[in-house]
Amino acid sequence: MSSEFSYDTWRSRRVAFLDFEASGLSYDSYPISVGVCFLHSHSTFYRVIRPHTRWTHWDPAAESIHGLGRDWIEIHGQAADQVARELLEWLDGSEIFVDLSTMDGFWFERLVDTIYERRPELNSVPAVCEMLALLNCRHLGEVRRDVSLRHPRTHNALEDAQASRALVRELLKPAP
Numbered sequence: 001m002s003s004e005f006s007y008d009t010w011r012s013r014r015v016a017f018l019d020f021e022a023s024g025l026s027y028d029s030y031p032i033s034v035g036v037c038f039l040h041s042h043s044t045f046y047r048v049i050r051p052h053t054r055w056t057h058w059d060p061a062a063e064s065i066h067g068l069g070r071d072w073i074e075i076h077g078q079a080a081d082q083v084a085r086e087l088l089e090w091l092d093g094s095e096i097f098v099d100l101s102t103m104d105g106f107w108f109e110r111l112v113d114t115i116y117e118r119r120p121e122l123n124s125v126p127a128v129c130e131m132l133a134l135l136n137c138r139h140l141g142e143v144r145r146d147v148s149l150r151h152p153r154t155h156n157a158l159e160d161a162q163a164s165r166a167l168v169r170e171l172l173k174p175a176p
Contacts, residue, residue: 010172015039016094017125017168019161020107021066023051024059031107032073033066034083035158036090037165045090046158050077052114066155081114088117097123099164125164132171143170 021033030052036045050073058070098104101122108119133140147170151163 011040013039014094015168016091016096017161017164018091018096018098018104018108018122019157019164020104021068021155021157022062022103022107023055023057023070024062025103026057026059028057029059029062029107030055030057031080031111032068032077033157034087034111035156035161036087037158037161038094039165039168044158044162045087047083047086048073048077049080049083049111050074052080055080055110080111084111084115084117088112088115088120091120094120095123096120097125097128097164097168099125099160125168129167129171132168136171136173137175138171138173140171143167146170 015038017037017039019035020031022031023029031049032051033046033048037043048068051070063069098108101124105119105122108122112119129140129144132138133143144167147167148163151159151166153160153163
């Protein structure tokens with residue numbers, strides 16, 4: 001097995017899992033919540049993001065999926081620029097993994113743009129899972145199914161980041 005993908009090697013790395021929920025899926029959409037967890041830590045980061053003044057798009061279909069209403073996030077969310085600063089501080093020095101690099105990257109970019117920063121590089125959870133399954137002689141579909149029973153995708157940014165972490169943790173183990 002490649003040492004780059006061994007559990008012991010990953011133990012020494014600061015690996016973060018990041019997920020967003022958003023106002024929709026269009027080019028005008030924006031992040032409304034963000035969740036982060038780390039591979040080897042119980043520390044988590046979760047924020048509801050109050051829409052920036054430039055962000056106006058709202059898709060009721062997206063709301064029906066994630067359950068966060070625009071009025072609610074306007075009241076309970078934190079300012080986008082504040083969340084961006086805190087998030088970049090939390091992620092500093094981390095290898096960041098996301099499920100959907102195109103969409104998560106788009107929303108991450110939109111968020112950090114509020115403070116005129118560049119977003120860090122993102123890595124693909126699906127790509128690393130395929131490699132880990134191959135190198136550790138695991139059947140990815142079976143592992144994914146078993147992990148999803150314990151960690152279902154809920155469309156809550158933190159819980160979905162934790163589900164990605166659980167899948168990678170399981171795949172770092174060699175076949176039983």
